[in-house]
Amino acid sequence: MGLEFIDGNQAIVRGAIAAGCCFFAGYPITPASTILQYMLDQLPRSGGVALQAEDEIAAIGFCIGASMAGRKAMTATSGPGISLYSENIGLATIGETPLVIVDVQRQGPATGSATKGAEGDIQFSRWVTSGGLPVIALSPATVAEAYELTYRAFNFAEQFRVPVFLLSSKEISLTRETVDLDEVNLPGVLERPRMEEGEIYQPHAFDRPEQIPALSDFGAAQVTRYTTSTHDKSGYLTTDPAVIQEMIDHYAAKIETAVDEICLYSEDLQTGADQLLLSYGVTSRAASVAVDHMRSAGKKVSSLVLQTLYPVPEQVIRGALAGISKVVVPEMNMGQYRLEIDRLAPDGVEVVGVNKMDTTLISPTEILNQGDLL
């Protein structure tokens, strides 16, 4: 491909198609609308289907149907649309449906500022649906990462049969950058585990709780079932408490036992540093400038940038906190991910937030000053 000058939404579409996405449905919303536009133009070229739904509920409903019929599916929206996806995200969880959900975050609550950036949906993605079961949420910081993490989101969705969030923001999705997507290292494309033809099919079969049940597409040789209700391994409604608990443990275990595999991050730990900058998303770019500035000024500082926000990379965070007396967490929200750091930080470690929700990026200077890092 060579060098290009594209924005995050274009990169998301390219990453999705590279991962094998062949179904997209969305409802127009700034700043996610161009994903719908690009998908309408690009998916049919490789035999896929992209369409505009009557609302966000229909958009994710189409995707769940298409995914269960064997198509890798994605939908994209912003915070207001995630609210409307909520119930269906629960359905995708209980139905073990591979699905990629892009949230191009904008300033909320409610309609907020449609064209302004924010990172206000972090804990929202984690607790988005009734039941509170674990989700996977990835957060790109650059256009190249938007490409890479969209691709990886599809792999995780297929591998674990779960909905996966890509938490982009206006500041990545609508900002153009020089990229060479050929230089992005990608793993191989993963496909969901599929049932052998001719077997009697159990849509949620597992021996060990963390095991991923093989899927049979609607339309494959064997008949299959899908249900929103508490169900057994055969997909039949059950009210048996033991079976219900076994299924719930399964939904949780398949993610909780794979944390190491799911957790993506980059760390730049400096020997002897007692301060740590912990960041994610577009704000990590200002953090990176702040780190360079501190080191130029002779200060020692470590940096941890998370690409996977959920499941929380607890071991990685604890490791980065070793020997640290102060951790600074800059976020374009009122301190959502800091909650995770608060619970992981050992006694005596000061956890400092640099927080802003005025629609503008947190600058390197704000991190240095409000984090009292110099």
Add this chain to the structure above:
Amino acid sequence: MSDTVYRTYMTDELGPLPFCPGCGHERLLKELNRALIQLQPDPSSVVIVSDIGCIGLADRYFITNAFHGLHGRSLTYATGLKLARPELTVIVLMGDGGCGIGGTHLLNAARRNVDITLIIANNFNYGMTGGQHSVTTPSEGVTSTTPSGNIETAMDLCAITIGAGAGWAYRGLGYDNDLAERMVEAINHAGFAMLDIWELCTAYYMPRNDLNKRALYEMIESSGMKVGLLASSDRPSFEVAYRGRAPTGSAPKELISIDPDLPHSLNSQTGIVIAGSAGQKIRSTATVFALAAILSGLKATQKDDYPITIMTGHSLAEINLSPNAIQYTAIESPDYFLVISEDGLKKTTPWIRGLPATCQLIVDSELSIPATQANVQKLPFASAAREIGRLSIGIIALASLLAKTGVFSIEALQQAISKYQSGQVAATNIQAVTKGEQLYQAG
């Protein structure tokens, strides 16, 4: 094709149907079974998508695929299933409750015309949750939430779906003798087809409203709603029409790669702000400028700011250029700041007031700027643009900047315009580059 002959599509492995004695759902499902027996599809090629409500208990009694989703959303899953695998026969079972909560999906499924068959088991109230009123509860109908009689009007489901474009619509009673044949016709219809089937809810609506089989006939007559086949057209289904219209061939032009081979003069990151009005092509101008920078071996970022309105208000682009990777995409301290319209000036006035002396502020001559420490130069961008084309003002200003600073070559900007813009826009912008260069030299 399998040689298997299916004598039934229902199974009693899970025991008898779970409905109250006399409930209309049982007869409806047996008619659906008769329809399937007549059609003889492979069970694995049929999906029964069931909504929430008593009718949602039905799918497990069939040997076909079953998809039981959220309340009111069954048509959305059916749409996804059918578009993903057009070879599937997709049948939706929904109650009158689903027609309320999922009303928009009903209208849009009719309008969209994906080949789905919708069977509505319409018994005028919510049987599963205690007999509350629904969108089809008749006027004066007594339910647990209309104890003194319904003061709302019953929705004519056929009329609204036909109004929304349904190609095939039928209304009848659960007692009709030809129901299975009608279901066969609906399933065979190559597009959205709906049957609004009126039934008795023996647990709630029937006892509260002295309804019986005979009264149901009288009710449909006195409702003023039409019965029988009410729409039948051969409009192509969405999935057929889609393949005829969707783009084909290779990826669009925007994905052309860039080979940098021109010089630049930057040693460090440089921030350029251009502030103008919506409708002045600020964003596409900033993009072609950044592409020119990339042709010159630089890295670039472009961050835009504009209101939700498209043709009014400000439009602002922040462009960072650097020989190295760019981290922070906003600009804390701009090196160059171009203001080319009143809207842009208004939006950036607080910023201009605080600009440092290191910043070159280049402003259209017709604008009055606030006091600032920045190094100000005024150039007649607007009047120049009036000569060659109003939408070229951004290019004129950026070409002046290049002439002044030599960040990269004028030639790169010309190349980028020729390569990434086309037609009259490219021709005018090439002129605008020359004009911008002249403005700086004259100024």
